[in-house]
Amino acid sequence: MSSPKGGPAGGGAPKTATTFGEDTVAEARELISRYPQSRSALLPLLHLVQSVEGYVSQEGMTFCAEQLGLSEAEVAAVATFYTMYKRRPCGEHLVSVCTNTLCAAMGGDAIYKRLQQHLGSESAPLGHEDVAGTPGESGSVMLEHAECLAACDLAPVLQVNYEYFDNQTEDSAVELVDALRRGDKPHPTRGAPLSDFKTVERRLAGLLPEDDDEFWTDVDGPSQAVETMRGAQLAADRNWTAPAAPADVPLPEVEAK
Structure with a gap:
C-alpha cells in the first residue's frame, strides 16, 4: 500500500528508485503539492516519467502509482487512454502528421505515406509510432499519424514535439525530417523554438524554466496566423x-424527472 503523498507507506525503498532518482521524486512531490487531491497530478506525473525515460514504461507507471497511492491498474487505464503517452521509446523528436479529413484532403495522407517510405523504405515503410534511428539518440525520429491538430486553416500541417509546421508539402516535410536527423532544429512556423521530446515533456508536466527570460518571451509571443485571424480582421475592417x-x-x- 502506498501513502497518498508519495513513497511506500511502510517506509521501504520504492522499487522504481533505480530509474527515478531523488531529483525526480522531489519534482513529482512538488507537482503533487499543486493539487487539492493527489490523484489529480497523474497526468503531469506521466509527462514527468516521459521526460526521464522517453516513454511510459511499466516501471514508469509503477512510479506514478507509488507517488500517488494508486493501483497500477488505475495508472495504466489513464496511460493507455491518451495518445500523448507513448508505450514504446520515442525518438529524440516526435513527428506527428495530421491525417484528419481536411489535412488528408489537402495532402496530409500523401505526406504521411512519403515520410513512411523516406524514413523506412518503399518495401518496408516506417509504421505508426515506429522510430527511425535508435530511440532517444540524436537524430532519431518517431513518426505518427495524428487526429485533428486544430490548424485546418493552415492545412496540411504537422507537428514536431507538438510545435507547428504549417502549409506543408511532401518535399518540405522530407526536408524537415532530414534536418532533424542531421541534428538541426528548424524554427516552427509559429510558437516556441524547437527543442527535443524529453524537454517538451518536462514543460507539459509543468516544470517550466522560471528564470529563462528568452523562453518566456518566445512562449508569450503571438502564435496566431494571418489565416486564422482573417475572419475577425474582415469583420473589424467592415464594421461587422x-x-x-x-x-x-x-x-x-x-419536463421534470
Whole structure:
C-alpha cells in the first residue's frame, strides 16, 4: 500500500528508485503539492516519467502509482487512454502528421505515406509510432499519424514535439525530417523554438524554466496566423457585428424527472 503523498507507506525503498532518482521524486512531490487531491497530478506525473525515460514504461507507471497511492491498474487505464503517452521509446523528436479529413484532403495522407517510405523504405515503410534511428539518440525520429491538430486553416500541417509546421508539402516535410536527423532544429512556423521530446515533456508536466527570460518571451509571443485571424480582421475592417441577443428570452420548459 502506498501513502497518498508519495513513497511506500511502510517506509521501504520504492522499487522504481533505480530509474527515478531523488531529483525526480522531489519534482513529482512538488507537482503533487499543486493539487487539492493527489490523484489529480497523474497526468503531469506521466509527462514527468516521459521526460526521464522517453516513454511510459511499466516501471514508469509503477512510479506514478507509488507517488500517488494508486493501483497500477488505475495508472495504466489513464496511460493507455491518451495518445500523448507513448508505450514504446520515442525518438529524440516526435513527428506527428495530421491525417484528419481536411489535412488528408489537402495532402496530409500523401505526406504521411512519403515520410513512411523516406524514413523506412518503399518495401518496408516506417509504421505508426515506429522510430527511425535508435530511440532517444540524436537524430532519431518517431513518426505518427495524428487526429485533428486544430490548424485546418493552415492545412496540411504537422507537428514536431507538438510545435507547428504549417502549409506543408511532401518535399518540405522530407526536408524537415532530414534536418532533424542531421541534428538541426528548424524554427516552427509559429510558437516556441524547437527543442527535443524529453524537454517538451518536462514543460507539459509543468516544470517550466522560471528564470529563462528568452523562453518566456518566445512562449508569450503571438502564435496566431494571418489565416486564422482573417475572419475577425474582415469583420473589424467592415464594421461587422454580431446581432445582439434578445433580452429576457425565457428558457424552454424542461419536463421534470
